[in-house]
């Protein structure tokens with residue numbers, strides 16, 4: 451294991467926008483179809499975050515108040531998965547950076563704390579958000595309590611039912627939690643009228659959280675992924691890892707991570723992709739992993755779309771399965787999103803990163819193998835990384851090559867034991883790619899761009 455001293459913890463986030471070979475496509479106003487201005491976003495976000503969203507500065511200082519909280523769990527350790535390597539009998543060297551050691555158990559507090567800080571600084575008293583698996587809601591509930599703010603979480607109904615302990619954790623940290631669709635908003639009531647048993651989706655819950663935020667002056671909305679500033683806050687992960695890989699005298703040939711909205715994996719790979727963009731490490735492979743049943747990058751269309759079901763958000767150019775698409779109820783709730791971070795999509799379009807989709811049962815098979823070798827019970831989302839890392843390590847064995855694989859391990863699965871129980875008792879099933887549902891959702895795409 452490689453530990454970084456607290457005095458060596460990075461004090462700046464890395465902004466890839468400074469190094470992109472082509473700028474990101476503009477974000478459009480949903481009403482006018484014209485590029486959005488900072489003022490258009492002001493009802494939702496504080497100016498501090500809006501400026502980060504569009505910043506072209508390569509490095510952005512992390513405020514002292516945020517660093518002070520980061521230091522309660524950062525720097526996180528870099529591990530070498532030697533016992534897994536041995537079990538696979540592979541010549542590959544497998545490293546993983548583990549983000550499960552903080553109070554909420556995933557990478558999400560890296561941005562939750564920063565977002566709560568910037569909102570508080572601008573006088574906001576209350577934040578609303580959506581959560582899929584409950585990881586993001588827990589992180590924001592934690593961030594809000596640390597800055598003495600109120601928090602309301604719209605939790606996708608299927609996760610609300612599957613993961614009661616995540617709900618309780620959020621309530622312990624002082625947040626109000628309701629299942630989405632809920633009766634608290636017009637968007638939720640409209641959906642319940644059409645589909646009373648709706649399992650919910652991240653797109654639905656975002657609509658509710660946005661509607662709630664714009665209806666009150668003391669409230670802003672907070673998003674746990676997708677947006678540029680969220681990915682920016684997560685780069686502390688990769689910045690630390692670069693230092694730790696130096697300590698281990700290693701450099702990754704392959705970096706692998708799951709993508710729901712794209713934030714955890716971007717936090718790891720963006721600080722490395724600098725070397726690929728500059729041509730210094732052209733052959734480094736960066737592999738994004740998504741569920742076969744919600745394959746946004748591997749099967750989606752690159753188009754302007756809304757981030758939410760009720761069409762309240764700005765229009766973003768991204769891979770999308772359509773904002774009306776409701777993904778099957780897989781256990782990796784954090785990967786059930788119809789869209790993807792524009793930065794991830796842009797880099798994929800430009801050919802710098804690749805994507806693969808994997809089925810749920812194979813994902814948990816990898817999670818069990820990791821738990822029985824490395825000891826960590828992994829969240830359903832990062833189990834996706836483990837699947838592909840193991841497959842790549844086995845390929846190394848077949849080809850007799852010793853590659854260095856780096857896994858962006860985004861969190862533990864201590865609240866996801868029901869999913870492991872389903873796997874162990876043979877009750878876990880796969881959901882095929884819902885082609886017909888996606889085809890229907892594609893017909894609802896806005897006609898812009």
Ligand SMILES: Cc1ncc(COP(=O)(O)O)c(C=O)c1O
Nearest residue numbers: 585675710711712713714784861
């Ligand atoms: C542990 C964990 N990893 C990954 C994700 C996927 O989101 P993102 O792609 O934004 O990191 C989630 C989302 O909830 C999560 O909880």
